[in-house]
Amino acid sequence: MSFPLLTATAAVPAIGAVATAAVPAAQRAAAKWTALLFSLATLVLSAVALVRFDPDGGQYQLTESHDWIKDFGVRYELGVDGIGVVLVALTALLIPFIVLAGWHDPDRLETPSGGDSAAGRRWRPTQGFFALILMVEAMVVMSFQATDVFLFYIFFEAMLIPMYFLIGGFGDGAGGRAEGAAANARSYAAVKFLLYNLVGGLIMLAAVVGLFVVTNEDLGSGTFSLQQIAEARSAGTLSIATTTERLLFLGFFFAFAVKAPLWPLHTWLPGAMGESTAPVAVLITAVVDKVGTFAMLRFCLQLFPEASKWATPVILVLAVISILYGALVAVAQKDIKRLIAYASISHFGFIILGIFAMTSQGQGGATLYMVNHGISTAALMLVAGFLISRRGSRLIADFGGVQKVAPVLAGTFLVGGLATLSLPGLAPFISEFLVLVGTFSRYPALGVVATVGIVLAALYVLVLYQRTMTGPVKAEVRGMPDLRVRELAVVTPLIALLIFLGIYPKPVADIVNPAVDHTLSVVDKKDPAPDHPATDAGWFRYSPKGDHAPGGDK
Amino acid sequence: MSSAPSVHSLWMTAAGPRDKIPTPHIEYGQLSPVLIVVGAAVLGILVEAFLPRRQRYAAQLFVSVVSLAAAFAAVIALAAGDYGTSKAHVAAMGAIAVDGPALFLQGTILLVSLVAVFTFAERRLDPQTHGNRVDSFAAQPAAVPGGEAEEAAVRAGFTSTEVFPLLLFAVAGMLVFPAANDLLTLFVALEVFSLPLYILCALARRHRLLSQESAVKYFLLGAFSSAFLLFGIALLYGYAGTVTYSGIADVVDGQVSRVDPALAQTMGNDALLLIGGAMVLVGLLFKVGAVPFHMWTPDVYQGAPTPVTGFMAAATKVAAFGALLRLLYVVLPGLRWDWRPVLWGVAILTMLGGAVVAITQTDVKRLLAYSSIAHAGFILAGVIATNKDGVSSVLFYLAAYSFVTLGAFAVVTLVRDAGGEATQLSKWAGLGRRSPLVAAVFAVFLLAFAGIPLTSGFAGKFAVFKAAAEGGAGPLVVVGVIASAVAAFFYIRVIVLMFFNEPKADGPTVAVPSALTTSAIGIGVAVTLVLGVAPQYFLDLASQAGVFVR
């Protein structure tokens, strides 16, 4: 068998986590560099996977398959389709930036050298911070690669733990509260995050058990392997009763909807993103939450096509509510990070809308959206993080006129914002428009309502920009340094990527499309055909009125 | 086994002419695990009697460790000799079954007790008194707390090394309990492992009043429950005319008509059987700590010396569930449609009750007590499955759970302040700052309790839920996950407390243990992770061991 590329892609960050954690307390810098190196190594591996992936090849590629827990019918099965490989690449791409952006975040937790030595020796926040980030990366990558439901579930759940410590353990002291209060708010947010997702996960566990029982009845031996289940379905040996399928679907979907998050299961996100440091917030919204939407595509639709179609109307409505609700609430936020969080809720609404519109534009757009939203939010949130760290406050009201003192920072912030409101020419526009078109072509009304979201997006982004960056320079803002080299190194590539993918998304689209088409074929849905397909008539030339009555088709 | 009414075991020979008495035939080899432990226990008594104080500790430790290890080896040997599978049969003239479940559970119990011995023998945690290393047991349990007698004993450096033989006796009883193949043996075994536990509970060095109180409660309630058990046995006997499992089972299945028509027409129906079965169930449910027979658990767990608590929590559950399984799968399978609904109710009550009440606990040991109740509920879900997977999943869960519990309580012994162990949760605040390692280890155990993937807890939970679902108890699974969600909350709470709260100024210190406790905890962690990541081997073991002999 060939080199287990996918396993390696997941293993490298895991090893990196251990290595980073092992760095002695004294050498903080070493820990940081270790983490950065391993994350870059992962990036390289994922790039290799991206290259080796053949869009026209089979559905799952670079597959690995071993027995794991026979009694549970669990196999160690990895494989990526176009969607998976792209998202793995996205994850691997973002982590180095997150590490780089969080370079100094844990410093404030380091006990001053005066502290009691014994504790000082054992308490190693820096190592912990970066180790946890890498651990999360490993688990996320695994869940993108797993083609065995159980295997996926394990990492889907396990990743909560490191995330939980990241959120609860490392905040930016910018809440404008006493450290004690801040700590309470942090742990509240962390617990909320964990419980929401844990409950979702446990409900899913029930469904997973159910899936096992179902397969066990029909196939003799229970299995979680997507391929096997798909084959069994097509062979007709596996037939799930409608009610059962719907229940199972709900079990799965609930977990993913919490993770995504979909209104009204979203309330953990603002807290989590608000209380954690900016890089961690990016980790949550740009990386971890993607697992939820990704899983909807891969598991909900492919395992339970019928139930998915059955649930579609409700889900679409919820998605649209998320879009508008998130955007509207974002406008009212006083805290930069919470604002971005609600913006993300709105964006996840778009993604879910696209997935369940069940058109190739919708799902292709949704997948691109996952990528673009990852990058754009990262850009916006990380710059916001730099801003916050300078001022020591997250409150919009504490800023003003930054543009005057730190033009580059303001500029990058604006670009991030424009990406968030999906300005044409930047990557998110394409995905958002695809989602809208995809939805519109099947559900015009919903499409129109959702389109209103783009106005609201403009509203919250520009209000944020105006209040923080423009106007007379606030006294506290005076003398705020502009972006440093490290920070530029974080932001510039992201912005470049946004522009590039905005102008030439074809490479990604080409990888994604076949996977999307496959998903659609599973739920056997076809794109609605245009009413009057227009053949490209070479060149338009005006022909005087009267040759043909208006509405000639009547 | 012949199904004649007047059969059976070694001690129940039919009345009749002398020459009819068969010479009892006993397979000593197959009973060796039990015999070894009992022998060692007796030896321990002798040690207490004849060795000078100074040498007892070492001797007792040696005896216990060696005997337990030997017994474990014996179990392995039996298993290797296919006594678990093909050669499984009933030994000692029908008194004791030697089959898969029995061997698996005996093995588990022996390992657990071995680890427990380590925690019993730990002498580094308490500060030395008068230059003597002391363990967690009272210098002179008979002495009045705080009285001169105790003072003297402490000054003299007495230690109650009797705990080791007591432990061994208890282990002996536990070994027999799940293997018992007739109700009398069941009862005797129950008492044999209960009585030493009652005493052990009373032996704490610190907080002696609590310790004694726990002993009283445990004893009285235990006796009460065993009375129920016994009466149930009596009724079953009255119904079937025999106390052997197989005999009763035959009658239940109607292969043998009930002996006494007079009784039949008076009682009319299976009242005897049903009531009897129910009362026996009560006795066993008490031991596993199922709601509403659980109320002793928190008090006893809290009051007993922590090593004892750990041992009880782990080993007793294993033994009791073993017995429960055998009773339900061997004696009463014919009655499935009667007891399953009842157990459904009990299981639901237990899962939810344990989880919900645990939320508001303020003492680590009580918290763990309630969590053990909740877990009893999960295991019951597996028991209810009444299929082969049910058995194996319960076996696996027990193995996984017992080590986590033992480890967790071992960690509790480490966190101490002036008054001994600091078990108030509030004192654990910021432990993660003071000693990240200990906190992390405890976090691992908590996560295992919570059933987070990649820990043994998850594998076990999945196994029992899977079995339950297959056994048509889907709703039970749903209740199960809800309960787990509730339970997750308080495990998380502890983690938050340890890692995210600022340490208190007068917070507890973490004692540096000797190799004994260290290894105990280490084993706990190892098993937790191994069973979490690569459970296949043990699952195979459990499923091979999943068949009861009749």
Added chain:
Amino acid sequence: MENLIGLLVAAPLLGAAVLLCGGRALDRVGHWLGTALAGVSFLIGAVLFADMLGEETSDRALHSHLFSWIPVGGFRADVGFQLDQLSMTFVLLITGVGTLIHIYSIGYMEHDERRRRFFGYLNLFLAAMLLLVLADNYLLLYVGWEGVGLASYLLIGFWQHKPSAATAAKKAFIVNRVGDVGLSIAIMLMFTTFGTFAFAPVLSEADRAGEGKLTAIGLMLLLAACGKSAQVPLQSWLGDAMEGPTPVSALIHAATMVTAGVYLITRSGAIFNAAPDAQTAVVTVGAVTLLFGAIVGCAKDDIKKALAGSTMSQIGYMILAAGLGPIGYVFAIMHLVTHGFFKAGLFLGAGSVMHAMNDEVDMRKYGGLRRYMPITFATFGLGYLAIIGFPGLSGFWSKDKIIEAAFAKGGTEGWILGAATLLGAAITAYYMTRVMLLTFFGEKRWQPAPDPHKTAGIEPGAEAHPGELPHPHESPKSMTIPMIVLAFGSVFAGGLFSLNDAFVNWLEPVTGHDHGDSPLSAATVTAGTMVVLVVGVALAWAQYGRRPVPVTAPRGSALTRAARRDLLQDDFNHVVLVKPGEYLTRGLDRVDHTLVDGAVNGAAASVGGLSGRLRKLQNGYARTYAVSMFGGAAVLIAATLLMRAV
């Protein structure tokens, strides 16, 4: 040749990239670079134009397909340019006026330390605008469409430290976004209807789709046009947009960007032709706006705002013309071009005046400036004559045609529209005369410069001496030359175009043309126009020429007061949209905390409470425990027996 089209866009884009990313090092040469690149793209445009003239009328269009942009399923968007007569007209206008205004800005922004960025933005605007008019499909057009929106946002808010500017910029962008919703929905409709949204197939097969669909598309396109071209009901942003530097107002908010709506409608002619209802909507919007803008223009004392009102009204003319269908397309574009010349000229003149008057914008504080700044006066005057449609000048030709076309629409509709256009012409004459008189004639009403902190940095170019009277002076060459050039345009362009219908023949292959059946002869219409023109001028003279003008505005009639407040548009928006919006967002935020979140927390709390209560059962008394055991046993037994019974 095709490849040149790409360069057309690339040149200014490159400029923008370099100027915005390049550091302070470029501060010295930035403006030159920007201007040069604008000039380059103008030259390219000229070359292409010459080439195009060489071709046959029938195949003058050029097409260059660059690369496939978004291929997903049946959804294929390409990046491709098409250059036909229509686009060419715009290219020349944009690059030409654009270049001139670059030059003007060199002088105008001389003292602004952020001049480099200003030129970067200008270049960005040029690129986006060119992309808009060159795109060969609606989605690419959309990119340019929002691109110019962005540029305008950046330029309106160029002096961001001024809250009013920042707010105006935000307002402009958001109002435009509303229009963009229309455009996106239109594109989606096209996709679902035709399976494509490239110009060629959609337009050539438009009428095969049902009229209902086409009407929907048309209305959506109209919505988009309203946003971009500041037509009622999305007009409110244009007035505030005057917060931007004057060259910006001239280029973006007078000559080019705001006319994009006209381009969109003309380009989509085929769709509108087949959707009469949509056309009716278009002409209505146009008519309403041309009056609305004119009325506002009459009441404003701020010279730029007055001109803004006029712009709005003039675009109203164009939209109306475009709404007339083949009768009007050509004239819409023609007026668009001429308007580009004279309105840009007027704005530059206004800028020059403000430059001279310490950035005073209130016309009531001008007066008698003709002696102090002759060139400005001359160019401004010519622009004035052009816009009111003084015979022979550009405005005359184009506007007159539109009025004719309006009548030619026929039926009552024709009469109404004609009347509206005539009325508009009269008002135009009135308010432009007013501007003229207030600014250049009459006695001096100059006021001491307001103290700097009020105008702090409004136009860093101005060295304001508080308490001193301004010393008006003619502006530097870099500013006057563009004004002169534009003045030429304002004078002769119209005539040139009308020379044996040159312009009509030029555009006809693209937009089509038809004369309609006017109930009135051209002569009659012209005569009528003359009459209303004279009336308007006379009125203005009577009011502002004869007697002295009060420095502080009189209270004025209710209408005047309303008009000063842009006919209460903002108050309307405030009451109908802004306030409710604020309440909604705040309310939802509270809902999020209390209801959505509260539900979850509540559930958790209730479980906790339950736990607390159950916990009480554990009262420490062994006997209680025994009771529970006993009870449990009893229940268990009972249940077992029950199971058997049932």
Added chain:
Amino acid sequence: MNPVNYLYLASLLFTIGAAGVLLRRNAIVVFMCVELMLNACNLAFVAFSRLHGNLDGQIVAFFTMVVAAAEVVVGLAIIVTVFRSRHSASVDDASLMKL
């Protein structure tokens, strides 16, 4: 006479014992009640043994007595210790641990 009556008696004794456990405070008495329950079981065993005509029941009864004796040893030991340290044999006094 009907052998079932013995059974009724046994159950009666058992119930009395149980009631005692639930009602009495003195640990010793509670314990005695438990013993009473055990003996009720014995009675049942013997009665059944007679009914079934085999000796198993009687033998069980012997074992029960032994076990009961053992319980007494342990139980009294514990109760006495508690009594010495608290000077009270009331079960209700031993309620430090609750909630």
